[in-house]
Amino acid sequence: MFIKKLEIHGFKSFQKRTKIVFHPGITAIIGPNGTGKSNIVDSILWVLGGKRLKSLRGERSDDIIFNGNTNHPPMSMADVTLSLGHEDEELNINHRVFRSGESEYRLNSKTVRLKDIQDTLWKKSVGEKDYFIIEQGSIGLFLSSKPIEKRVLLEEAA
Amino acid sequence: MFIKKLEIHGFKSFQKRTKIVFHPGITAIIGPNGTGKSNIVDSILWVLGGKRLKSLRGERSDDIIFNGNTNHPPMSMADVTLSLGHEDEELNINHRVFRSGESEYRLNSKTVRLKDIQDTLWKKSVGEKDYFIIEQGSIGLFLSSKPIEKRVLLEEAA
Amino acid sequence: SKAQFLKAFQEVNKNFNEVFSLLFNGGHAELNLTDLNQPLESGIEITAQPPGKKLQRMSLLSGGEKSLTSLAFFFALFRYKPAPFCILDEVDAALDDINLGRFLSLMKKIKNQTQFIIITHNFKTMEVADYIYGTTMPEPSITSIYSVKLGKDKERIQE
Amino acid sequence: SKAQFLKAFQEVNKNFNEVFSLLFNGGHAELNLTDLNQPLESGIEITAQPPGKKLQRMSLLSGGEKSLTSLAFFFALFRYKPAPFCILDEVDAALDDINLGRFLSLMKKIKNQTQFIIITHNFKTMEVADYIYGTTMPEPSITSIYSVKLGKDKERIQE
Numbered sequence: 023m024f025i026k027k028l029e030i031h032g033f034k035s036f037q038k039r040t041k042i043v044f045h046p047g048i049t050a051i052i053g054p055n056g057t058g059k060s061n062i063v064d065s066i067l068w069v070l071g072g073k074r075l076k077s078l079r080g081e082r083s084d085d086i087i088f089n090g091n092t093n094h095p096p097m098s099m100a101d102v103t104l105s106l107g108h109e110d111e112e113l114n115i116n117h118r119v120f121r122s123g124e125s126e127y128r129l130n131s132k133t134v135r136l137k138d139i140q141d142t143l144w145k146k147s148v149g150e151k152d153y154f155i156i157e158q159g160s161i162g163l164f165l166s167s168k169p170i171e172k173r174v175l176l177e178e179a180a
Numbered sequence: 181m182f183i184k185k186l187e188i189h190g191f192k193s194f195q196k197r198t199k200i201v202f203h204p205g206i207t208a209i210i211g212p213n214g215t216g217k218s219n220i221v222d223s224i225l226w227v228l229g230g231k232r233l234k235s236l237r238g239e240r241s242d243d244i245i246f247n248g249n250t251n252h253p254p255m256s257m258a259d260v261t262l263s264l265g266h267e268d269e270e271l272n273i274n275h276r277v278f279r280s281g282e283s284e285y286r287l288n289s290k291t292v293r294l295k296d297i298q299d300t301l302w303k304k305s306v307g308e309k310d311y312f313i314i315e316q317g318s319i320g321l322f323l324s325s326k327p328i329e330k331r332v333l334l335e336e337a338a
Numbered sequence: 339s340k341a342q343f344l345k346a347f348q349e350v351n352k353n354f355n356e357v358f359s360l361l362f363n364g365g366h367a368e369l370n371l372t373d374l375n376q377p378l379e380s381g382i383e384i385t386a387q388p389p390g391k392k393l394q395r396m397s398l399l400s401g402g403e404k405s406l407t408s409l410a411f412f413f414a415l416f417r418y419k420p421a422p423f424c425i426l427d428e429v430d431a432a433l434d435d436i437n438l439g440r441f442l443s444l445m446k447k448i449k450n451q452t453q454f455i456i457i458t459h460n461f462k463t464m465e466v467a468d469y470i471y472g473t474t475m476p477e478p479s480i481t482s483i484y485s486v487k488l489g490k491d492k493e494r495i496q497e
Numbered sequence: 498s499k500a501q502f503l504k505a506f507q508e509v510n511k512n513f514n515e516v517f518s519l520l521f522n523g524g525h526a527e528l529n530l531t532d533l534n535q536p537l538e539s540g541i542e543i544t545a546q547p548p549g550k551k552l553q554r555m556s557l558l559s560g561g562e563k564s565l566t567s568l569a570f571f572f573a574l575f576r577y578k579p580a581p582f583c584i585l586d587e588v589d590a591a592l593d594d595i596n597l598g599r600f601l602s603l604m605k606k607i608k609n610q611t612q613f614i615i616i617t618h619n620f621k622t623m624e625v626a627d628y629i630y631g632t633t634m635p636e637p638s639i640t641s642i643y644s645v646k647l648g649k650d651k652e653r654i655q656e
């Protein structure tokens with residue numbers, strides 16, 4: 023299973039509807055400080071709705087939705103779609119949140135609960151796996167994490 | 181006041197008696213991972229005996245004294261001398277620790293208590309100032325430190 | 339189940355030692371259960387010994403050694419259970435050129451089984467990428483993304 | 498004393514805003530007392546707004562923005578009370594080339610009043626150094642130090 027495409031609109035610094043196509047192999051993301059690289063990672067964590075939400079820098083809809091600049095007003099919705107490819111199948115996972123706090127999840131355009139997405143991913147060996155997303159700053163702190171946390175990672179892989 | 185010279189022997193990876201001369205201006209220290217760059221910083225923190233000792237990676241004499249490799253046995257003493265220049269004056273601060281845990285401080289070759297060194301440095305505006313030694317990894321965590329810790333730094337400068 | 343966990347633990351432990359000596363060009367590392375009597379409740383402790391160095395507490399490793407040891411752990415998990423995709427955000431920041439080179443070789447070796455997305459400021463890392471995206475912010479707070487054509491342009495970003 | 502602290506606080510606050518806009522080429526930053534009624538007990542909170550961006554919680558800044566903002570705080574202290582010497586261990590790890598350049602210019606500007614010792618893996622940082630020492634470990638666990646002659650050799654390490 024691999025990531026085919028990521029579409030981000032209204033999430034953090036993605037005021038413009040942005041479509042990023044990914045391929046198998048190694049993709050590097052580069053650019054100056056503060057231009058949105060880690061926000062791409064955050065959008066993937068956010069659309070997968072994992073436990074990691076708490077560690078996402080800011081999980082309130084205020085922090086998640088584009089909050090404007092001098093020329094553009096804040097937006098009212100954040101929308102992220104992650105397209106995963108699995109053999110011939112395509113899984114489109116969508117998460118949308120509004121300023122009101124209302125939140126919706128979709129799986130291949132059908133409205134579902136977060137749990138349904140997690141179950142589907144789990145069957146395909148993805149799920150809430152923390153062991154393959156390493157956030158900025160965390161690699162240097164990993165060794166000093168609690169033994170229980172290291173165990174949780176191994177359990178996810180097991 | 182500036183650092184004129186640092187002499188390290190038996191401290192961490194400094195099995196060889198090492199003398200490093202420093203000059204005013206900017207000195208860069210470079211080299212591969214694990215070769216001793218941060219150990220130089222640790223030796224300065226250690227000889228100044230500051231509160232920072234607790235954060236020194238390992239403060240037990242086992243961790244502080246060279247503990248041997250396949251060709252060299254562990255040493256029995258760690259010895260660091262920092263020479264500070266202040267106008268025409270030179271201040272030589274020495275700290276020595278033995279495997280037994282015995283610890284000695286010297287100021288210009290005269291045995292003193294750590295408190296005497298701290299008082300002398302304080303008079304010359306150095307003292308336990310944390311605001312001019314930034315250890316590896318700490319700059320990224322600084323903003324999330326407690327407000328009280330930021331205040332302490334300002335107090336040291338005040 | 340207990341049997342499943344213990345099997346995974348032993349496999350990953352073996353992988354961890356192998357990947358560690360690959361990345362460090364020698365040395366030894368292992369995983370230990372904090373509570374052998376209660377494997378299902380137990381935490382996992384890491385011990386690591388770079389080549390030629392004495393075994394010490396993890397806190398005494400250098401910044402780069404800590405990063406590399408942690409990467410060895412994650413790659414040991416991948417060896418047991420390949421990740422479908424793996425997203426790494428500036429994990430190379432503390433690595434010197436030689437360690438970085440070994441890490442990148444390992445990543446290239448397994449890129450057929452795992453899709454890697456790596457955020458980096460490092461040119462050596464960009465050189466092993468099959469695709470590169472760049473972010474800019476011509477207008478504050480609004481991200482613009484462009485793709486960097488590898489080949490002719492790739493030489494340009496390596497100046 | 499309370500007066501001394503408040504005076505320092507106001508000075509450093511003013512410096513912080515100036516240094517921040519120097520390093521970020523714009524924007525605004527300030528210090529605030531968490532408890533205005535008890536200045537001698539109060540903590541200090543930082544707010545920072547990179548140019549053109551809306552004011553947000555510090556945790557939402559990028560990795561490089563956090564490093565640069567922190568460096569601005571320390572240099573604001575130096576502007577009030579120059580440090581005799583300043584030791585920086587890999588503080589440039591998260592900075593892109595442009596931000597790094599502005600940080601290095603600031604460091605060069607004040608090197609007459611403060612002796613800097615900076616540990617780095619970054620070539621741009623090495624270029625501004627007046628002296629360079631290199632560490633190696635030909636024998637494991639034992640540090641060897643050599644000085645790098647600037648000038649002819651300096652070109653060599655910049656390849």
Ligand SMILES: Nc1ncnc2c1ncn2[C@@H]1O[C@H](COP(=O)(O)OP(=O)(O)OP(=O)(O)O)[C@@H](O)[C@H]1O
Nearest residue numbers: 034055056057058059060061087088089559560561
């Ligand atoms: N809700 C939001 N609305 C608008 N902008 C936002 C929002 N949340 C975050 N940002 C902006 O995103 C920027 C951070 O982006 P990000 O962390 O992705 O940077 P980066 O490219 O990873 O940088 P670095 O190289 O420093 O790690 C912040 O400067 C912030 O202004």
Ligand SMILES: Nc1ncnc2c1ncn2[C@@H]1O[C@H](COP(=O)(O)OP(=O)(O)OP(=O)(O)O)[C@@H](O)[C@H]1O
Nearest residue numbers: 192213214215216217218219245246247400401402
């Ligand atoms: N008591 C000791 N005896 C012998 N060696 C020691 C001792 N304490 C630490 N060391 C060695 O010092 C090394 C760490 O050195 P240091 O942290 O200075 O590296 P560094 O040059 O800063 O590397 P990096 O670029 O990764 O930050 C460790 O690998 C460890 O083996």
Ligand SMILES: [Mg+2]
Nearest residue numbers: 060158559560
């Ligand atoms: Mg980032």
Ligand SMILES: [Mg+2]
Nearest residue numbers: 218316400401
């Ligand atoms: Mg170091």
